[in-house]
Amino acid sequence: MLPNLRLPCPVCSMEGERIPLIVHMKEAHKLAVPRLPDLLDPRPYLLLLRARISEQGLEAFASSRCFIRRSDAMVCIDRSLQADKDDRAAGHVCVLRHALRRAQLERTQACYVRGCLVCRDIFRGVRVRDYLKHLEQTHRMYLGNPDNLVYTDLFIECLADRLGRGQCLSCDKVFPTQGLLRQHMKKKRHLRVDGKDHSLDCFYLVNYRDMLDGPEAQRESAWGKGSESEDCPDMDALDTPWDAQAEVEGEGEYAGLDLPDGVAEAWEGLTVPGSQYQTAEAADTGPSVKCLLCESGCVSGQAVLDHMIHAHGADVKAYVDSVSLDTYGCIRLVNYLRAAYDTGALSTVEGGGGASFPPHPVCLSSDPHPLHPWAPRVLAGGEEEREDCYTVQGLSVRFRGDDPLLRPYQDDDEMLCVVPGLAYMEEDE
Amino acid sequence: MSEPTTTTAQTAEKPQESSGFRKGFKGQGRDKKKGGRRDEEVWTPSTKLGRLVKAGKVRSIEEIFLFSMPIKEHQIVDFFLPELEEEVLKVQSVQKQTRAGQRTRFRAMCLVGDRNGHIGYGVGIAKEVATAIRKSIHNAKQNITPVRMGYWGGRLGAPHTVICKLTGKCGSVSVRLVPAPRGSGIVASNIVRKVLEFAGVEDVFTSQTGHTKTLMNSALGCFRALQASYSLLTPDMWAQTAIRPDLKARFSEE
Numbered sequence: 001m002l003p004n005l006r007l008p009c010p011v012c013s014m015e016g017e018r019i020p021l022i023v024h025m026k027e028a029h030k031l032a033v034p035r036l037p038d039l040l041d042p043r044p045y046l047l048l049l050r051a052r053i054s055e056q057g058l059e060a061f062a063s064s065r066c067f068i069r070r071s072d073a074m075v076c077i078d079r080s081l082q083a084d085k086d087d088r089a090a091g092h093v094c095v096l097r098h099a100l101r102r103a104q105l106e107r108t109q110a111c112y113v114r115g116c117l118v119c120r121d122i123f124r125g126v127r128v129r130d131y132l133k134h135l136e137q138t139h140r141m142y143l144g145n146p147d148n149l150v151y152t153d154l155f156i157e158c159l160a161d162r163l164g165r166g167q168c169l170s171c172d173k174v175f176p177t178q179g180l181l182r183q184h185m186k187k188k189r190h191l192r193v194d195g196k197d198h199s200l201d202c203f204y205l206v207n208y209r210d211m212l213d214g215p216e217a218q219r220e221s222a223w224g225k226g227s228e229s230e231d232c233p234d235m236d237a238l239d240t241p242w243d244a245q246a247e248v249e250g251e252g253e254y255a256g257l258d259l260p261d262g263v264a265e266a267w268e269g270l271t272v273p274g275s276q277y278q279t280a281e282a283a284d285t286g287p288s289v290k291c292l293l294c295e296s297g298c299v300s301g302q303a304v305l306d307h308m309i310h311a312h313g314a315d316v317k318a319y320v321d322s323v324s325l326d327t328y329g330c331i332r333l334v335n336y337l338r339a340a341y342d343t344g345a346l347s348t349v350e351g352g353g354g355a356s357f358p359p360h361p362v363c364l365s366s367d368p369h370p371l372h373p374w375a376p377r378v379l380a381g382g383e384e385e386r387e388d389c390y391t392v393q394g395l396s397v398r399f400r401g402d403d404p405l406l407r408p409y410q411d412d413d414e415m416l417c418v419v420p421g422l423a424y425m426e427e428d429e
Numbered sequence: 430m431s432e433p434t435t436t437t438a439q440t441a442e443k444p445q446e447s448s449g450f451r452k453g454f455k456g457q458g459r460d461k462k463k464g465g466r467r468d469e470e471v472w473t474p475s476t477k478l479g480r481l482v483k484a485g486k487v488r489s490i491e492e493i494f495l496f497s498m499p500i501k502e503h504q505i506v507d508f509f510l511p512e513l514e515e516e517v518l519k520v521q522s523v524q525k526q527t528r529a530g531q532r533t534r535f536r537a538m539c540l541v542g543d544r545n546g547h548i549g550y551g552v553g554i555a556k557e558v559a560t561a562i563r564k565s566i567h568n569a570k571q572n573i574t575p576v577r578m579g580y581w582g583g584r585l586g587a588p589h590t591v592i593c594k595l596t597g598k599c600g601s602v603s604v605r606l607v608p609a610p611r612g613s614g615i616v617a618s619n620i621v622r623k624v625l626e627f628a629g630v631e632d633v634f635t636s637q638t639g640h641t642k643t644l645m646n647s648a649l650g651c652f653r654a655l656q657a658s659y660s661l662l663t664p665d666m667w668a669q670t671a672i673r674p675d676l677k678a679r680f681s682e683e
Binding site for chain 2: 119120327328331403406407408411413414416417418420421
């Protein structure tokens with residue numbers, strides 16, 4: 001079941017988590033609801049049960065169709081009761097619909113903010129699947145198919161709690177220090193969630209589908225009937241634990257130390273890494289890197305290059321190799337793309353949402369844009385300026401003394417550090 | 430030859446006690462300060478170079494760099510560069526497994542520079558953070574190195590960028606510095622930018638490869654790239670110069 005859910009009591013107005021609620025129902029109302037822990041999200045079912053009990057009364061609803069356990073004098077609801085089955089099915093459909101809506105939301109919205117579980121990267125404004133992809137590709141931590149996961153933010157928080165307690169994800173062993181835990185998980189390759197751990201079933205969509213009693217009951221009662229039912233409570237009105245603005249904070253391990261004068265000022269604000277699984281302070285990281293051809297942001301320059309390949313079909317490295325750009329050529333290319341995108345000089349791909357990548361600078365147009373890296377500056381007399389000519393392996397490039405394309409168009413542009421590195425290996429030292 | 434002395438009752442008397450020396454004192458001098466910490470304002474050089482510096486025989490720190498003399502005392506650097514800035518880059522705990530448990534110490538990494546062509550990088554390890562930071566600062570001063578600045582285009586104004594393309598490597602991180610035109614600024618990651626600012630570089634393009642998240646390697650790679658600036662023999666140095674004796678040979682009688 002989803003953690004920290006506040007479940008409503010079907011008899012009174014009390015709310016609480018699963019186990020306290022069960023204890024409350026047993027002690028206060030002498031009521032036992034069968035198979036309540038099996039439900040991934042029993043809230044709609046409990047609300048429907050509350051409606052029935054308020055209509056018919058607890059004794060009438062529970063006693064007329066059940067047995068009384070003489071050992072503890074409790075009343076319980078008969079499993080074979082059709083009304084109860086209908087309520088369960090209707091509740092399940094509500095839960096499933098909400099989970100599907102939530103899964104769709106997580107697939108499309110790019111507003112997830114969290115630090116990585118393993119390294120100190122902070123992700124801002126990304127989709128959840130990009131976060132999971134980072135865990136899988138960078139740290140070999142496979143948590144499941146992103147299309148099968150739901151309530152992923154809670155899922156990650158659960159895993160982060162376990163890792164913070166020193167508990168391995170696969171074998172549930174607890175280690176005294178984070179270093180030992182990390183060593184164990186790395187050595188044993190315990191970077192997957194234990195498939196037998198049913199406490200995490202609520203985070204996988206396939207379990208919502210298989211929750212009912214077999215496929216026959218699923219077809220007969222729940223799907224056709226429950227979907228049309230107006231009695232199904234509005235799940236969105238319930239308190240949903242979606243926190244898209246969760247800030248990651250970590251305490252410095254050396255806060256409050258007495259340092260000599262003059263050094264304390266330099267020490268302030270310094271972040272000191274703690275355990276490997278401790279998430280870094282949000283203030284220590286810079287903003288996300290913006291793509292050269294669209295508005296989307298990525299966590300690093302290399303991620304932008306990958307994004308450009310997948311989203312726009314623009315392989316910057318191949319382009320740099322094809323026209324034999326050197327370091328300065330790459331810098332001018334990045335500044336040119338930034339400036340041209342902002343001024344609208346780059347053509348927009350229809351339906352793609354991003355600008356097209358020029359296959360070759362001379363193919364843009366017969367009259368190159370003034371910001372074109374290879375556009376010569378025409379002097380007052382009509383002659384082209386020939387100062388500071390710099391020839392690059394067969395492609396004549398004119399560098400002026402005040403070349404605007406050599407000045408960073410955007411402050412703190414990480415692409416200016418990444419793209420020239422692509423030409424680095426080609427140059428002779 | 431002196432006559433043998435005989436001990437009499439008079440000579441057997443104990444000599445007069447000098448002031449400050451009492452009977453029964455177990456050897457700990459009264460003047461000795463507890464804790465053993467030297468007064469840092471009074472510098473007693475322990476190396477030949479230190480003695481020459483304190484005596485004023487060395488006119489500038491560039492003479493020390495010219496003869497590639499190792500600096501073993503941080504006070505030498507303080508003498509020539511009193512306005513050095515210091516910044517602690519990182520402090521981390523390191524542990525060693527012993528039979529009694531784990532022994533934890535703190536490792537501090539520090540930068541020093543005058544933003545005018547001198548940069549130093551140092552590491553210090555100690556049981557306490559403050560001591561580690563102090564050690565790292567001293568180590569950084571001893572590792573101070575000159576940075577050769579140059580121009581990108583025309584030689585107008587003061588040098589603003591690196592002399593040429595430079596590369597420095599530490600671990601898996603390779604840092605490349607590329608000259609940039611005036612006004613470009615320092616195009617680099619946070620830690621490399623800090624190192625370059627302390628060195629006094631105003632405009633430079635950088636590129637890093639490897640596991641750049643390792644702060645120590647990134648900073649040290651950039652530092653080594655800057656160190657390499659004076660290791661190149663450029664055409665303006667081709668003119669033959671008279672060989673001069675180094676400082677120790679010149680002042681050997683001191």
